[in-house]
Amino acid sequence: MTTIDDTDHTPAPPAAVASEAAWDVVHEWYHSAFTGCVLYLVAHKGTDVAARTVYEVFARQRQNRFLPGLRRLGIDGLPAAVAAAQYHYLSNNIGGVSVEYMPESDRKAWIRYRAPRWIWSGTALCGIPTEVSRAMLLGWHAQNGVSLGNPRLGFVCTKQTTDGQSSLEGYYYEYDQPLAPEQRLRFARDEQGPVFDPAQAPVLPDADWPAERVMKARRNYAMEYVRTLLPAAVDVLGPGEAEGLLTVATRMVGLQHYHHSHRLLLGTEPDGSLEGFVRFVQSLATAQGDEISTAPSAAAGGTDAPAGTTLTQHGWRLYPDGQVHDSVATIWNGLLEGAAMAHDGRIQLDLIDRGLAPDPRFTWQARPAAHTRR
Numbered sequence: 001m002t003t004i005d006d007t008d009h010t011p012a013p014p015a016a017v018a019s020e021a022a023w024d025v026v027h028e029w030y031h032s033a034f035t036g037c038v039l040y041l042v043a044h045k046g047t048d049v050a051a052r053t054v055y056e057v058f059a060r061q062r063q064n065r066f067l068p069g070l071r072r073l074g075i076d077g078l079p080a081a082v083a084a085a086q087y088h089y090l091s092n093n094i095g096g097v098s099v100e101y102m103p104e105s106d107r108k109a110w111i112r113y114r115a116p117r118w119i120w121s122g123t124a125l126c127g128i129p130t131e132v133s134r135a136m137l138l139g140w141h142a143q144n145g146v147s148l149g150n151p152r153l154g155f156v157c158t159k160q161t162t163d164g165q166s167s168l169e170g171y172y173y174e175y176d177q178p179l180a181p182e183q184r185l186r187f188a189r190d191e192q193g194p195v196f197d198p199a200q201a202p203v204l205p206d207a208d209w210p211a212e213r214v215m216k217a218r219r220n221y222a223m224e225y226v227r228t229l230l231p232a233a234v235d236v237l238g239p240g241e242a243e244g245l246l247t248v249a250t251r252m253v254g255l256q257h258y259h260h261s262h263r264l265l266l267g268t269e270p271d272g273s274l275e276g277f278v279r280f281v282q283s284l285a286t287a288q289g290d291e292i293s294t295a296p297s298a299a300a301g302g303t304d305a306p307a308g309t310t311l312t313q314h315g316w317r318l319y320p321d322g323q324v325h326d327s328v329a330t331i332w333n334g335l336l337e338g339a340a341m342a343h344d345g346r347i348q349l350d351l352i353d354r355g356l357a358p359d360p361r362f363t364w365q366a367r368p369a370a371h372t373r374r
Helices: 016-045 047-073 080-094 122-127 130-139 141-148 211-237 239-266 274-287 326-342
Strands: 099-105 108-114 153-159 167-174 185-187 292-297 308-314 347-355 361-368
Touching: 016 047, 016 122, 016 211, 016 239, 016 274, 047 080, 047 130, 047 141, 047 211, 080 099, 080 108, 080 141, 080 153, 080 167, 080 211, 130 141, 130 185, 141 153, 141 167, 211 239, 211 326, 239 274, 239 326, 274 292, 274 308, 274 326, 274 347, 274 361, 326 347, 326 361
Parallel strands: 153 185
Antiparallel strands: 099 108, 108 167, 153 167, 292 308, 308 361, 347 361
């Protein structure tokens, strides 16, 4: 919801339109992976575990991204309530979120996340308990004063879409006295935010934020959710349970989104061929800032299984230093497993080698399946 990461030095593809389309695919791919994993936790582990995981996600994003983001946006010198609200407005706009900013004074500034909600897109909103949305506010909005070194800054929530209301709405307010931890977030359902006036909203300076930078930051915005979620889930559930549950979830997401993503990336329907699937994986990797090389591979052990293609990725934009638990890599790989399953059921994709810190690498073998699997 509220992160900025535009630190990307990968070269842009030659055609600007193709670049934007490819980055949009990555944005949707990782956005869906995040939402799918949270919904899977709600369904299979319950509201408590899902809320604890979401709290960790937003607390970690705030710790890692909030203050650097204020500086990148050039708003770190503003009063605390205004700076926090403007950060949420600008960063979410970059991410493609419908959000509004309504200042009242130096000590009070509103934000409103309008429908359709980005984070719980489509019908996913129907499956998110109120406690999970509240955990997001507790992990981020309620702690902005702590991050800014201002213990008097809190957040007041007036609406939640997960309660069937029209938006997620509230305001940052700087009180006269320091707040206890339990006072940093409160609810006031009887209050109504002002009408949004675009003339009062901040804008990104064009010179500092050209179109390409914004497009890449939008891609990174969605990737950041998965980058934070997977280690948080491993810490909350433990590696074994997180891997067992969320690999199924990411596999489902890859399965569901493959055809749409294939059409946007390659301009064609999946044709069931090995070459078509390999081309998709390479295009997706390039769009997310990675590169994959390929080489023909023979059937293992002299079996009569068909030969295939070896795909090798050196580096991992999602975790450049590889400092994550091995289970995180397994969960992430579920996205490609699901894509292979969706490719007319004719492709088998096996992760045959991987390494993490300090130099991440992945090697897969893709080959025609002898029969429809899974």
